[in-house]
Amino acid sequence: MDKEALIASLKTIVKPYIQDENAFNNLNENTDFIADLKINSANLVDIILDVEDMYDIEIDNDAMEKMLTVKAAMKIINTKLNEQQ
Amino acid sequence: MIGNDIxxxxxxxxxxxxxxxxxxxxxxxxxxQEYISVAKNKLATLWRLWSMKESAYKINVQQTGKRFFNPKKLQCTFFNDTKGKVVINTHHYYTVSDVNTAYIYTEASIKHNENTKSTCFKIKNNTYQTQHISCYNRLKSEVSKALKLEQNHITIEKNSFGVPKLFYNKIPLNLSLSITHHGSYGAYIIVNLDSINN
Known part of the structure; x- marks a missing residue:
């Protein structure tokens, strides 16, 4: 999936959970969900469930373990999408 | 090392x-999941487990230098209504939780009976940033009084694993601590300052 489109769709997913408006406005590949966006870690579970729903993929615990940044999330989504093809 | 979560x-x-x-x-x-399903108060049990995991993780990340997100890997056991244990791979952490109708507060340590003191307080529930600042100020004020240091010269900086550290005039104070806040409540845990002062 196209990088820009992926970032844009991730942005809509994380929006309800962010607690730092500035970091959200500057969201990029290197943005950290917890350190930058100040997302409550319980809500990180919601983000993972939202990603699963939106892309119709399953994120197992091993993949989830790395999902701390936008870059990691993008990599996981692309890997899972490719596996399905 | 200590960790806490509210x-x-x-x-x-x-x-x-x-x-x-x-x-x-x-x-x-x-x-x-069984603890939750048999509990009288399912929500309190669920969030007690969550705070046990979070507080133990805060120590684990300091020991291993590795951040990760996999709550299932942090395995909880209850000893009784307040005490419990969290196992992360080969690491063991002991927890004590204060469960009441307003909040759940858990402190975690590597050893039993570590000489620490927790302080929980109400904060204004507005933005993350203001909650964060109120907690930092409460802690700075306590350290300032206990160690007779000027509060304006005390700073708290997070290291790359998000672990807060205290500095006085930019020199590390090497005091083990952990800070947490959520909604209307904040808390910090720190090594017993009375034992350092004298």
């Missing part, structure tokens, strides 16, 4: 839908 139950109810499909199974082990 869950404001009202805030948690507003932020998280724990009955959402996949939520419980992504976070909790089979044993933990």
């Amino acid at each position: 869950v404001d139950l009202k805030q948690a109810a507003a932020e998280s839908n724990w009955q959402r499909k996949g939520f419980v199974t992504k976070i909790f082990t089979q044993t933990e």
Whole structure:
């Protein structure tokens, strides 16, 4: 999936959970969900469930373990999408 | 090393839908799911388990230098209504939780009976940034009084694992601590300052 489109769709997913408006406005590949966006870690579970729903993929615990940044999330989504093809 | 975590139950109810499909199974082990299902107060039990995991993780990340997000890997056991244990791979952490109708507060340590002191307090529930600042100021004020240091020269900086450290005139104070806030509640835990002062 196209990088820009992926970032844009991730942005809509994380929006309800962010607690730092500035970091959200500057969201990029290197943005950290917890350190930058100040997302409550319980809500990180919601983000993972939202990603699963939106892309119709399953994120197992091993993949989830790395999902701390936008870059990691993008990599996981692309890997899972490719596996399905 | 110490860790702590607070869950404001009202805030948690507003932020998280724990009955959402996949939520419980992504976070909790089979044993933990059983604790929740047999509990009289399911929500309090669920958030107690969560705060145990969070507080233990805060120590684990300092020991291993590795951040990760996999709540199921942090495996909880209850000893009684307040005490418990969290196992992360080969590491063991002991927890004590204060469970009441407003919040759940858990402190974790590597050893039993570590000489530490926790302080919980009410904060204004507005933005993350103001909650964060109120907690930092409370802690600085306590350190300033206990160690007779000027508060304006005390700073708190997070290291790359998000672990807060205290400095006086930019020199590390090497005091083990942990800070947490959620909704209307904040708390910090720090090594007993009286034992350092004298």
